[in-house]
Amino acid sequence: MSKQQFLETVTTIADRIGERPLDEKLAAFLNTEFPVDGAVFGDLKTLCAEGEAEGWLMAREAGGIKFGRAVKPGAEARSFSVDVVRMKDVKGPHHVHTTGEIGAIMTISGEPKFDGLAEGWYVYGPGSDHHPTVEGGDAYVLYLLPDGAIEFTGR
Numbered sequence: 001m002s003k004q005q006f007l008e009t010v011t012t013i014a015d016r017i018g019e020r021p022l023d024e025k026l027a028a029f030l031n032t033e034f035p036v037d038g039a040v041f042g043d044l045k046t047l048c049a050e051g052e053a054e055g056w057l058m059a060r061e062a063g064g065i066k067f068g069r070a071v072k073p074g075a076e077a078r079s080f081s082v083d084v085v086r087m088k089d090v091k092g093p094h095h096v097h098t099t100g101e102i103g104a105i106m107t108i109s110g111e112p113k114f115d116g117l118a119e120g121w122y123v124y125g126p127g128s129d130h131h132p133t134v135e136g137g138d139a140y141v142l143y144l145l146p147d148g149a150i151e152f153t154g155r
Helices: 002-017 024-033 039-054
Strands: 060-062 065-071 080-091 095-097 101-114 120-124 128-130 133-146
Touching: 002 024, 002 039, 002 065, 002 080, 002 133, 024 101, 024 120, 039 080, 039 101, 039 133, 080 101
Parallel strands: none
Antiparallel strands: 060 065, 065 080, 080 133, 095 128, 101 120, 101 133
16 A cells, blocks of 8 residues: 555655746745655655565665665656665765756655755756765655656766
8 A cells, every 4th residue: 555655645746846947946845845844755754664665665776775766757756757765874876867856855864964965855957967975874865857867977
């Protein structure tokens, strides 16, 4: 049942995002609509933990990062793909968000910072790039990619 609840939750989030531009205003909107101490964000965190325990979420692992694509673009999350990673004090592979990235940082233990950001929502615009990094603890990072677009650079 948790997989269906997860899909319903990401549908709710994708519907609220709609066609908004990927910018700081969207991050502020998401942090207001789905705050860290709110029901939807709490459900999302619980569902990520259940999905991991049940094996249907983050079924792969490499370089100390558990990961997996939960939703392909054009499905429950509309034009977004939905991926979830679990990272603990690790630096991930460099990549470019060709169409942007919307993410939710969810604390598992400690006081993790994802790219220096605390628990909550973030938005990276089209063309942004980084080595995703978690320091100070263990976290789930759920991210939505418009059209599922991401380019790993090997840098």
